[in-house]
Amino acid sequence: EIVLTQSPGTLSLSPGERATLSCRASQSVAKNYLAWYQQRPGQAPRLLIYGASSRATGIPDRFSGSGSGADFTLTINRLEPEDFAVYYCQQYAAWSTFGGGTKVEIK
């Protein structure tokens, strides 16, 4: 099983700042089958990024994904109020597992 470790656990930032979230896998993720999701309180997760760097339909371009192998990053430029939420990474190359999440909170 591929274990995903997300860091930091909590990120305290102000609107307009940039958020950089990390997702590290216990082994290489084949074909970069790595996705990122946003979950707001009381809502289902929403797909942001798939294939490590492809934005899902309707996702603003301030969200970007990068990385390969075992190290991946989600960057959110110019944080908007609605971006304060919990973010999860998921690998779907070998079975499927989720990271523990990073909470982006208002500073």
Added chain:
Amino acid sequence: QVQLQESGPGLIKPSETLSLTCNVSGGSINNYHWTWIRQPPGKGLEYIGYIFYSGSTNYNPSLQSRLTMSLDTSKNQFSLKLTSVTAADTAVYYCARGYISGIDSWGQGMLVTVSS
């Protein structure tokens, strides 16, 4: 745009079987991985497994012995059964649609509580 909706009992007793159904509307159930994910209160996401439109399944190894998924293409529905539940199975259960482009559609989620 495809929509998914979970249904089933919200409260079940320990040792009973959890049964949930997901209704898919606005799109065909052909293709895709029809997926179940759960989230214990205040915790992260756990991938339960999926059933492919062909009927083949792939289950979380930690749940495999208690888990059955099925698909009814005539009703555009898929289902989950989890036997011998305990309090540890208390969670919000999501049905979703996934494939190589990630999990792109989710139901709203349904809280299932295991308690006597």
